[in-house]
Amino acid sequence: MTYSSDRLDRIEALLAKVAESNAASTERLDRTEKIVESNARAIEAWGERITEGDQRTQTQLEASIADTVAMIADMGQQQQEATQRAEQHKAEVDQRFEVFLAEARADRAEMRAAREQWQLEAQANTTEHRAFTQNIQVLLAEIARLWQRVAG
DSSP: HHHHHHHHHHHHHHHHHHHHHHHHHHHHHHHHHHHHHHHHHHHHHHHHHHHHHHHHHHHHHHHHHHHHHHHHHHHHHHHHHHHHHHHHHHHHHHHHHHHHHHHHHHHHHHHHHHHHHHHHHHHHHHHHHHHHHHHHHHHHHHHHHHHHHHHO
């Protein structure tokens, strides 16, 4: 019986080691389950944070896009207004130029007419001067003839 008693002792020792190993495994499994649960909670929390971050980022992105679109629309409106002002200014300048050009042409025509009038008056004065000179010469000749008659 010693043989079976030794065998029984070895089996009991083996079973004790297996039980001890099972207890250690169960303890490790419990710790692993706790770690897994903790990791799952952390992952879930991070998932919520990431989702919230994604939502904030999406909201900020949409706001930035809306601001950019509004800014571009505003710049387009300003450009359109500047173009209209430039066109209006150009039209005003063109109109003033046309007025000045018309006034210059009128002044030139008036000066030409005045010059022609002056030339006509100068010719008339020249003709009148010749006639006056001739009349004076005729008058002086008549005075000389009368003087000779009186003196002689």
